[in-house]
Each structure stands twice: as structure tokens, then as C-alpha cells.
Amino acid sequence: MEIIITKGKNRNTLTCKRKDGTLTSVNLGPDIPNHDIAHYVVEKEFKLENGFYGKIKSGMTIEELSDKEIIRNLGSETWLSEIMTRNLQSIGSGAAKTEQFIELINWEAQNFSGIRVPNMSLTDIENMKSEFDKLCEKWNLIPENGELKLIF
Structure with a gap:
């Protein structure tokens, strides 16, 4: 997928184009798409097939994944993806230290039944943060109407 x-003047757009040619798209508003980039990095690194992008790849729309009623029933891997994404953003912004990532994931995951936290090392986290930082920097350098393209 x-x-x-796409970077707009006052609005950014997220579009996901599946292999079968179908797509789903949403206006992100003026927000920097760091959360969407973090989802990509986390789900790719840990091969999460039922995270945000995995669900889109399987046919769900971005709008469906924004519906609170649908979100409640998505399953533990979707929640794991969200927890890991938020915490990657935290270490990316400096709100948390890279060394704290695994502890934060384990602490937050215990509040949800059925979440299985994958084995991960500090090196895994450092590599993930490095990729996240590179993609965010790449985004910052993209001109208006330019695109950041990723393959999931």
C-alpha cells in the first residue's frame, strides 16, 4: 500500500492507495503529520498487520478508524500500535527519553487486556527513533503541494 x-498551504492530506487501486483519504488540517509518520514507523518495524495502516490495507477507511464506536472493537494489536505510536512521538519530541520507551509501553499496555508487547531492545528503539526523525525532517523540507510517499 x-x-x-501531501503538504498544502493550510491543510495537509493523508491518502492511502491499496494495491487493488482503491483509496481512502482525509484532510489532516494544518497539523504536522508526525502521528501518521510514527504509525508508519512503528507498524513497519514491528510488522503490525492490525495497526492503523494494516487496517487500512485490509479495506477499512480512515474515517472508520476515526469513529469511536469502531475503535473500541478493533482488537489488541490496534491498541498496541496506538500506544507505541504515541510513545515514539514522545521520545521524538523529547518529552520522554529513548531509554524509557519500553517501560512506558509495558506500563500503558497493562491497562488493556490481551495486548502482547513484542520483544524489543534499546537498539530497536534507537533505530525506530532515527527513522522517525529522518522522515519528520524529510517532511519539513517538502515544499507546498509536495508529497511524502511511503510504502507499507
Whole structure:
């Protein structure tokens, strides 16, 4: 699946184009798409097939994944993806230290039944943070109407 984040003057757009040619798209508003980039990095690194992008790849729309009623029933891997994404953003912004990532994931995951936290090392986290930082920097350098394209 191709993930395309388009930079607009006052609005950014997230579009996901599946292999069968179908797509789903949403206006992100003026927000920097760091959360969407973090989802990509986490789900790719840990091969999460039922995270945000995995669900889109399987046919769900971005709008469906924004519906609170649907979100409640998505399953433990979707929640794991969200927890890991938020915490990657935290270490990316400096709100948490890289060394704290695994502890934060384990602490937050215990509040949800059925979440199985994958084995991960500090090196895994450092590599993930490095990729996240590189993609965010790449986004910052993209001109208006330019695109960041990712393959999931």
C-alpha cells in the first residue's frame, strides 16, 4: 500500500492507495503529520498487520478508524500500535527519553487486556527513533503541494 502525505498551504492530506487501486483519504488540517509518520514507523518495524495502516490495507477507511464506536472493537494489536505510536512521538519530541520507551509501553499496555508487547531492545528503539526523525525532517523540507510517499 502506498501512503501519500501531501503538504498544502493550510491543510495537509493523508491518502492511502491499496494495491487493488482503491483509496481512502482525509484532510489532516494544518497539523504536522508526525502521528501518521510514527504509525508508519512503528507498524513497519514491528510488522503490525492490525495497526492503523494494516487496517487500512485490509479495506477499512480512515474515517472508520476515526469513529469511536469502531475503535473500541478493533482488537489488541490496534491498541498496541496506538500506544507505541504515541510513545515514539514522545521520545521524538523529547518529552520522554529513548531509554524509557519500553517501560512506558509495558506500563500503558497493562491497562488493556490481551495486548502482547513484542520483544524489543534499546537498539530497536534507537533505530525506530532515527527513522522517525529522518522522515519528520524529510517532511519539513517538502515544499507546498509536495508529497511524502511511503510504502507499507
